[in-house]
Amino acid sequence: MKVTPWEVEGNIDYDRLIKEFGVSPISEKIRSRLKDTHPLLRRGIYFSHRDFDKWLNNHDNKKNVSVITGRGPSEKMHLGHLVPFLVAKSLQDNFNCNVYIPISDDEKFYVKENLSFEDAIEYSRDNILDLIALGFKPKKTFIFEDFIYTKVYSYAGRIAKRITYSTAKAAFGLKNENNVGWSFYPAMQAAHILFPQFNEGKHISVVPVGIDQDPFIRLTRDIAMHKDFGFEKPAALHAKFIPSLYGDPKMSSSKEGSIFLSDSKKEVENKIKKYAFSGGGATINEHREKGGNPDIDVSYQYLKMFFEPDDNKLKKIYDDYKSGKLLTSEIKDILIEKINKFLEEHRKNKEKAKDKMKDFILKD
Amino acid sequence: MKVTPWEVEGNIDYDRLIKEFGVSPISEKIRSRLKDTHPLLRRGIYFSHRDFDKWLNNHDNKKNVSVITGRGPSEKMHLGHLVPFLVAKSLQDNFNCNVYIPISDDEKFYVKENLSFEDAIEYSRDNILDLIALGFKPKKTFIFEDFIYTKVYSYAGRIAKRITYSTAKAAFGLKNENNVGWSFYPAMQAAHILFPQFNEGKHISVVPVGIDQDPFIRLTRDIAMHKDFGFEKPAALHAKFIPSLYGDPKMSSSKEGSIFLSDSKKEVENKIKKYAFSGGGATINEHREKGGNPDIDVSYQYLKMFFEPDDNKLKKIYDDYKSGKLLTSEIKDILIEKINKFLEEHRKNKEKAKDKMKDFILKD
Numbered sequence: 001m002k003v004t005p006w007e008v009e010g011n012i013d014y015d016r017l018i019k020e021f022g023v024s025p026i027s028e029k030i031r032s033r034l035k036d037t038h039p040l041l042r043r044g045i046y047f048s049h050r051d052f053d054k055w056l057n058n059h060d061n062k063k064n065v066s067v068i069t070g071r072g073p074s075e076k077m078h079l080g081h082l083v084p085f086l087v088a089k090s091l092q093d094n095f096n097c098n099v100y101i102p103i104s105d106d107e108k109f110y111v112k113e114n115l116s117f118e119d120a121i122e123y124s125r126d127n128i129l130d131l132i133a134l135g136f137k138p139k140k141t142f143i144f145e146d147f148i149y150t151k152v153y154s155y156a157g158r159i160a161k162r163i164t165y166s167t168a169k170a171a172f173g174l175k176n177e178n179n180v181g182w183s184f185y186p187a188m189q190a191a192h193i194l195f196p197q198f199n200e201g202k203h204i205s206v207v208p209v210g211i212d213q214d215p216f217i218r219l220t221r222d223i224a225m226h227k228d229f230g231f232e233k234p235a236a237l238h239a240k241f242i243p244s245l246y247g248d249p250k251m252s253s254s255k256e257g258s259i260f261l262s263d264s265k266k267e268v269e270n271k272i273k274k275y276a277f278s279g280g281g282a283t284i285n286e287h288r289e290k291g292g293n294p295d296i297d298v299s300y301q302y303l304k305m306f307f308e309p310d311d312n313k314l315k316k317i318y319d320d321y322k323s324g325k326l327l328t329s330e331i332k333d334i335l336i337e338k339i340n341k342f343l344e345e346h347r348k349n350k351e352k353a354k355d356k357m358k359d360f361i362l363k364d
Numbered sequence: 365m366k367v368t369p370w371e372v373e374g375n376i377d378y379d380r381l382i383k384e385f386g387v388s389p390i391s392e393k394i395r396s397r398l399k400d401t402h403p404l405l406r407r408g409i410y411f412s413h414r415d416f417d418k419w420l421n422n423h424d425n426k427k428n429v430s431v432i433t434g435r436g437p438s439e440k441m442h443l444g445h446l447v448p449f450l451v452a453k454s455l456q457d458n459f460n461c462n463v464y465i466p467i468s469d470d471e472k473f474y475v476k477e478n479l480s481f482e483d484a485i486e487y488s489r490d491n492i493l494d495l496i497a498l499g500f501k502p503k504k505t506f507i508f509e510d511f512i513y514t515k516v517y518s519y520a521g522r523i524a525k526r527i528t529y530s531t532a533k534a535a536f537g538l539k540n541e542n543n544v545g546w547s548f549y550p551a552m553q554a555a556h557i558l559f560p561q562f563n564e565g566k567h568i569s570v571v572p573v574g575i576d577q578d579p580f581i582r583l584t585r586d587i588a589m590h591k592d593f594g595f596e597k598p599a600a601l602h603a604k605f606i607p608s609l610y611g612d613p614k615m616s617s618s619k620e621g622s623i624f625l626s627d628s629k630k631e632v633e634n635k636i637k638k639y640a641f642s643g644g645g646a647t648i649n650e651h652r653e654k655g656g657n658p659d660i661d662v663s664y665q666y667l668k669m670f671f672e673p674d675d676n677k678l679k680k681i682y683d684d685y686k687s688g689k690l691l692t693s694e695i696k697d698i699l700i701e702k703i704n705k706f707l708e709e710h711r712k713n714k715e716k717a718k719d720k721m722k723d724f725i726l727k728d
Contacts, residue, residue, distance in 0.1 A: 106521050109521065109522075109525060110521070110524065110525055116592075117521075117522050117592075146517075146521075147517070147518040147521060148518070150514035150515050150516075150517040150518055151514050152514075153510075153511070153514040153517035154511040154512070154514055157470050157473065157474070157481075157510075157511060157545055158473075158481050160474065160543055160544045160545030160546075160548065161473060161474055161543050161545050162543065163543055163544050164540065164541050164542065164543055164544070165529075165538065165539075165540050165541070165542055165543070165544055165546075165547050166540045166541060168544045168547075169540070174529065175529075176528065176529050176530045176533070177528050177529070177530060178528065178529055179524055179525050179526065179527055179528055179529070180524045180527050180528070180529055180532050180547050180548050180550060180551050181521055181524030181525050181548070181551065182524075182529075183529050183532075183544050183547040183548060184524065184544050184545070184547060184548035186544060187544050187545065228480075228481075364728050
């Protein structure tokens with residue numbers, strides 16, 4: 001098993017990660033406070049945290065709390081990219097808190113040698129529409145791009161002073177041949193995580209994030225305590241990896257292994273039928289006889305994580321698949337229909353988002 | 365002799381520097397085109413250049429040209445700090461061109477461990493008033509602070525992508541224990557130098573600068589040519605070092621060795637009388653007999669560089685000092701009177717500058 005911000009390999013042992021990273025499991029007590037939230041939160045895909053109990057307590061005690069989760073814009077977003085945003089929206093819906101969404105057009109620009117400045121900006125705009133389409137609340141949701149809302153540079157500068165190149169090099173795997181934008185980016189990322197406090201003053205802000213990204217949270221928690229700032233340590237909610245259609249531990253941006261928000265109905269159908277890793281029997285007869293394994297079946301996992309919010313319906317699918325009553329082709333059909341319904345709705349919302357943009361984008 | 369952006373040591377051989385740096389001496393032909401400019405330009409304190417002949421030609425051919433010179437703000441400005449700005453103003457007066465003045469509050473903040481963000485901003489504001497007080501033209505002069513007019517971050521980001529950490533490390537002497545703001549600053553500095561072209565499109569902009577800073581110009585000239593930008597290479601005008609009162613090759617910010625713009629009449633008088641290095645004889649008799657050496661006399665140098673614009677009057681001072689007719693105490697009195705007159709006027713102008721600030725500061 002290898003889990004760093006750049007590499008995820010092998011069979012992931014999440015209990016071991018909890019120990020190694022020094023984070024806390026999401027307890028039953030916490031989970032009981034998340035009953036009405038998105039499946040990703042209440043079904044254990046988010047499995048560990050830092051100080052999220054404090055965040056919940058502060059909310060209950062009428063103290064200000066917020067959510068911050070950023071996006072390094074890419075050409076097209078896929079389902080896996082939505083994970084932290086679905087959680088952020090759910091926290092906003094359930095706890096009525098502000099959500100901050102920094103768009104790190106600079107990060108992608110620095111890291112991708114051939115990405116032009118103009119394309120970086122264009123991808124940002126496209127991704128922002130995808131995010132607004134999820135239904136965040138205007139006036140409580142603040143989106144900004146590093147290269148447009150450059151005010152963030154002054155916050156990043158204050159943090160940059162407290163991160164040595166050595167520290168950045170170790171935490172971000174910098175090499176001497178990387179460009180200096182990349183060297184600076186650790187400060188920008190920490191500025192994103194602390195942005196809610198720069199903006200609203202000291203309070204606990206939670207970052208929903210893949211567990212592999214936790215080293216950045218830890219770095220930022222240290223910085224938050226520096227006397228220059230006197231901020232609260234940001235809290236974190238850690239997600240397990242979302243499998244690709246092939247069942248790989250982490251969904252990548254490979255064209256076939258992921259469902260893109262721009263995929264047509266036909267593409268979705270083809271991808272699921274052709275690639276979605278099945279936990280079913282080798283033949284129909286074998287499946288009817290021995291049953292399938294929903295725990296490794298990607299279609300079932302996607303229904304559990306994203307597309308079947310009703311616990312009773314999900315349980316029936318689980319039981320029927322396990323018993324062999326529900327075939328692989330049938331569970332795939334259920335998923336295809338659900339995804340296509342979601343994507344159709346999403347594209348309508350994305351179109352509408354164009355007019356709403358001004359309500360979400362931070363301005364000087 | 366050692367001349368790097370961080371260290372200046374030994375007896376400076378400017379002819380050797382011209383060869384080693386690969387720059388061009390300011391020829392008689394060029395000097396003949398600078399007849400009405402500031403003494404610093406027409407009396408050879410600016411001694412070498414890069415492409416300044418092209419700049420002049422472009423101006424004569426009605427092409428757009430501009431001047432850019434920045435300031436790393438400090439607590440208080442002294443006379444030596446004014447050098448590039450007096451030249452910029454003179455070029456503006458003579459060639460009616462735009463002048464850009466970036467204020468690198470970020471640089472000083474990154475480099476000075478104990479400088480607070482608030483103080484960095486405050487020093488900037490104070491220094492900006494000193495600069496406006498020099499009489500730059502509103503509408504043709506653009507001042508901006510990196511931490512305030514953060515739009516410059518997006519330009520710096522585009523440049524950062526084309527500077528590796530190795531390059532920055534070599535050019536700026538970065539160490540691993542330096543902070544990442546410092547690592548990024550080379551991109552910000554190049555963004556300053558190319559700012560006129562980002563702002564007005566491709567044209568030749570000249571940078572009046574101490575010869576020790578030429579390595580940064582060279583780096584930026586390389587970047588300007590990158591296909592991402594397609595800019596003109598910026599031109600440069602190189603100044604010799606302005607001696608401290610003690611006669612050291614470079615005026616530092618030591619309290620006694622420099623004349624600060626905030627010094628009182630009494631302080632100026634004391635400093636010049638006590639510290640200004642004299643080229644005069646050891647005794648009055650010896651001076652009368654053998655004469656003085658104006659070429660090493662700091663008071664004479666200051667009159668030549670800053671305070672006696674009239675060539676005939678300057679020549680008379682030179683001759684009288686050399687012949688022994690003019691005593692050290694007398695040349696010091698001339699200088700004291702000139703400096704105090706200048707400073708009195710300057711402080712009045714600085715007070716007035718407070719109301720003019722909005723006409724000079726760039727806004728988003």
